[in-house]
Amino acid sequence: MTRRHSRRTIMAGAAATAALGMTGCLQNPDQSGGSGGGGGEKYTPGDTPGPGSVSILGAFGGQEQEAFLASLEAFEADSGITIQYTPDSDFTNTIQQRAGAGDAPDIALFPQPGGMFDLAGKGMLTPIDVFLDYDQLNSTLIPGFLDSARLQGRVYGAPMRMACKSLIWYPKKAYEEGGYATEPATMQELYEITDQMKADGIAPWSDGWGSDQATGWVGTDWIEEFMLRVHGPVVYDDWTKHRLPFNAPEVVEVFDIVGELLKGEGNVLGGTNAIINTPFSEAPLPLFGEPPQAMLVRQGNFVTGFFPEDVVANMDEEVGVYAMPTWEGGFDGQPILGGGDLATLFTLNDDTVKVMEFLTSDAFGAEWAEAGGWLSPHRTFDPEQYSDSITRQVAEIAAGAAVFRYDGSDLMPTAVGAGSFWKGMVEWLQGAKTSQEVCDEIEAGWPK
Template sequence: MRLACKSLIWYPKRAYEAGGYSAQPATMQELYGIADQIKAGGITPWSDGWNADQATGWVGTDWIEEFMLRVHGPDVYDDWIYHRIPFNSPEVVEVFDILGELLKTEGNVLGGPTTILNTPFSEAPLPLFEDPARAMFVRQGNFVTGFLPEDILANMDEELGVFAMPAWEGGFEGQPILGGGDLAALFTLNDDSVALMKFLTAAEFGAEWAQAGGWLSPHRTFDPSHYADETTRRVADIAANAEVFRYDGSDVMPNAVGGGSFWTGMIDWLNDSKTAQQVCDEIEAGWPQ
């Protein structure tokens, strides 16, 4: 009954356009090239934050899921999240290494791994809107707009830019989107409860929520004019036109993994206390039988 679109790259529109950077990279490799231009101009390309108290590490799992979809495609992604292939398969370890090149390369992310782990995920976008901007990119779901400064929210279409995290050159050729959703569950079967479920799952449901902001319909046929701003309409369009949409992998995995060893493993990997192979081996060994 509610959609979360995660595969989004956010940028500070005024500073970004002033720098002359492209907002339509066709591949991640093209995006890396733009990041190199940003670095050459004396600005750190990325800001990132994984801190979420007991849930620290979930942002890292999203990064791995994004690259699994792009590098190896939805079929391998499905096999991985449903454990039809082991968690420590070579494809997964490869994606850890690819992500490491992005997050661990000096100068790519503000403050490096230590700052990433210590920064609340909700604060990761803030350096983009300082004067001057200290970073240009944040990868995060549509819900991150709820944590932006009030002056940015009040003028979001002019201040905030967004595009879909692009495909991986040599990987899956279409545009994949990672996301999540809020589910409505029926516990008591009667005429009233069935009517309520039909209401909640109807394509036209949520107009008032959409106008209030911070809500996306899971229906492609939902009238986008109900959304309060062009930025949200852009996000809804990105989700609706994806060639492939996949549910957040860690949310699908058993909780001992998706809400446990996968989270802590990402922390161990990012701070270099364990290698990608070690983390993947330990997660696989602890997968519930």
Template structure:
């Protein structure tokens, strides 16, 4: 099995000369003279008094809305500002329509960068360096997070929550009884652990991609994880922003490496048919059977919501988690793949600026953290506010990472990230198309 891979320098030069919208620029305070609303230099409190109310549009409702609003109570009480939050499950279309009709909210919480980039390119969003202390903000965030909101060298949004995807979960009692390392240093070491697990008569991995019309999205996460580890954040950025083609040699190689893990005999419980035909929410269940039928599942922090009730009630004792480790010979350091809600400002006045400062600060989110299902993107957030030690461990994994990168399929054009990439992963895993064929077809269908 090929378990090391040297970087390819050939495409690096080509990528450096490519010109396209993406996460270009360094992680320093950007040039305030360019980008959308570039005539605005720096906002000073008092320039535009507010009317006492700030409107916010987001995509989440239900219990998440309740936790969000609870996290605003201290701010509204101390400031006297009323926050009117509106949830919309069709956020992407609604924000586009409202901005086009001249009815933009004061603040929008974008679940994906693509819609934010659209509005920033149209000049509707205020760059964050106009009203926030960019350097102070960047200094408290997980490294690289602000890149997810950077358009042509300027940043237009800041995170108010984070999702961490680069996680390996395991059944703590059974795994510890097997004596396997709970902190593998590299993917190659994790592969060796998987071989030992397999030799013990248990499938190392459980995986499932079923999601009705969205089947395949779990597979895109796998590819993104490998791209980030094997080739590093620079090539990863070039790939997701199409500065290199989707069928570049690096991408095809990553498909092949993933194939060694997922398609190797006995590596995944049930093999490819089980992966394709099982709902993604059921992937962790075999880990918690008695006896366990698999030992490892790779999935984001949200997966705990699908654990059995008996496990959830004793999660710190029943569940272990570690970061999907780096690739030996690839990027030197721990990368984290994830996502998050990006807060963006449409209306510049004292009240909306005050709320943006709070939403994007390490002080926001305590009640949400206590309710569960929320992670702060700030390394300085008070981790004692999380509901359990398992969540604190996930927060520590994210906070100590060398670099964060946004889920690539969420950044790519919808026709790819939510279309041909998903279906291509299914065709590849099923064996009906090779990695090269899938990558060639996705590249050929990339929107102009």
């Protein structure tokens, strides 16, 4: 893969444009605007005493539920508030049905912002600036997180955990023996490293998009990562909110850039056919063969759950990770693509406010961090509470980000983000359609 510089002069101003745009976005919203279950007035403690119990609905169960409840035990004992958590694997539909029937929980933990926006638009949720110290909260969060929960000038959810997607994993021993740099500053520098790998006779990348009916979602992440890096968060926001058409030149260009990486001769183990036919959970496995068949896989922090057991048992010695680098000539700063559970409030009273204050603070999550599989969205969370150095390194990467943005397909209408975008990525990778054709079709099918 040859070193590639940006082609469009518009990119040169991406950093300045992004900085200007974010300055306005991140300010404490005007409480006179928007609507919600609690209205626009600032809530005063004592206005509405709570009943001593708070109900919470979320999407996660099993070990995650156990770790979540463990993280609440000390708070319940100190506050005297009993928390009743209900997991629901069909959360997206259940919360809409319950809210519509007047049976909403006191607090809901949304894994994607879309459903939250639907209910906020109907006036069922209370904007967080009504009952939380918005400026204090924003000062400790990874920059840009609250923008993911913003609708018409008001923010309706605050994160209680995050997922970090912008990560590149490698087999530590083999990578270091190959002499490959572990801190590339730009994607163009990483391309030079991958050229070295190919010269050494090894495929740089392993990738897998297979996911049954959801095949293609991994491909959407590639596009989102490069939209953030090449054009910056302001253009990214315009794209995900459809203020910028899906077939705009900026988007088509990013498809072509990603195509040069994924479709380039020798860049990905097995080529495009292997990408389509390999389950995403198996993409990391070639990195840990004897010898490794590939050196790099781009995937979120959850991917460690799919590493071989012997690797997981000795993660700090076997695995290396660094942030997906910036794009030379693009956004001047390290962006992080990810996700997170957004805590939202249906019932406003003293008890629910206390629970929301705790859930969305950097004091929450110590027990979950120790159990593993959880990242705090706060830069001020004590990293020593994580159970291993790899997780601490990922947390450090996230905490050092210039800006965070939610997974774009999760922000788009379901018909696009979990439909035509997934399908279009597969057709594009297989060569059935060009970048322009795929983008044109997705734009034509965008819900009116």
